[in-house]
Amino acid sequence: MLREIRPAILVLLLLTAITGLAYPLAMTAIAGVIFPKQAQGSLIEKDGKVIGSALIGQEFKDDKYFHGRLSATSAPDPADPSKTVPAPYNAANSGGSNLGPTSKALADRIKEDVEKLKTENPSVPVPVDLVTTSGSGLDPDISPEGALFQVPRVAKARNLPEARVRELVMEHTQGRMAGLLGEPRVNVLALNLALDEASK
Structure with a gap:
């Protein structure tokens, strides 16, 4: 059972890191460079x-x-x-x-x-x-x-x-x-x- 749960947990953590942290931070940084006034x-x-x-x-x-x-x-x-x-x-x-x-x-x-x-x-x-x-x-x-x-x-x-x-x-x-x-x-x-x- 642990063998089936481990990949699901890893995928959840990976997608959380990508979509919950990396993507928002990247978009915020890009917006701050391209549209600094609007981003603030x-x-x-x-x-x-x-x-x-x-x-x-x-x-x-x-x-x-x-x-x-x-x-x-x-x-x-x-x-x-x-x-x-x-x-x-x-x-x-x-x-x-x-x-x-x-x-x-x-x-x-x-x-x-x-x-x-x-x-x-x-x-x-x-x-x-x-x-x-x-x-x-x-x-x-x-x-x-x-x-x-x-x-x-x-x-x-x-x-x-x-x-x-x-x-x-x-x-x-x-x-x-x-x-x-x-x-x-x-x-x-x-x-x-x-x-x-x-x-x-």
């Missing part, structure tokens, strides 16, 4: 301090900043671990809500958000990405339309000309990857950092 999490620094990642959204509530997509991520309730509380952009609990198109709670929330945004910019239709969450709940980008919709509010809060704020949006709009994949997008954190620089 695409971290964004300001004044020598890490303030975020280009890959994970952040919550901006102040009128002087562009707001990102809504996040449906949650975390355990500190008062009752059997329940959860909203925790926007919680990377440890990535995921969208379970609310579907027939959900009254979702429809009511979207209607309320649309009405609130209409007061901000009544002459422009509210872009859908400003009132819906992404599948991951961590999306760092919004559509160019979502950013342009917010220009009047941000310009007013910062006392900047709308044309200058609109120019910043256009400078930070990224096109489709290779001209084919994805949709045009604006990274909210990068845009807000540029806005801070322009306001100095």
Whole structure:
């Protein structure tokens, strides 16, 4: 019996060493050489301090900043671990809500958000990405339309000309990857950092 078990154990140990150690270490090393910034999490620094990642959204509530997509991520309730509380952009609990198109709670929330945004910019239709969450709940980008919709509010809060704020949006709009994949997008954190620089 030991003769039959020994090869199985050796194969298990060998495959564990190859697929569990050697392969991940090799891929990490290669990624670190070819894509060093991305391999380190695409971290964004300001004044020598890490303030975020280009890959994970952040919550901006102040009128002087562009707001990102809504996040449906949650975390355990500190008062009752059997329940959860909203925790926007919680990377440890990535995921969208379970609310579907027939959900009254979702429809009511979207209607309320649309009405609130209409007061901000009544002459422009509210872009859908400003009132819906992404599948991951961590999306760092919004559509160019979502950013342009917010220009009047941000310009007013910062006392900047709308044309200058609109120019910043256009400078930070990224096109489709290779001209084919994805949709045009604006990274909210990068845009807000540029806005801070322009306001100095």
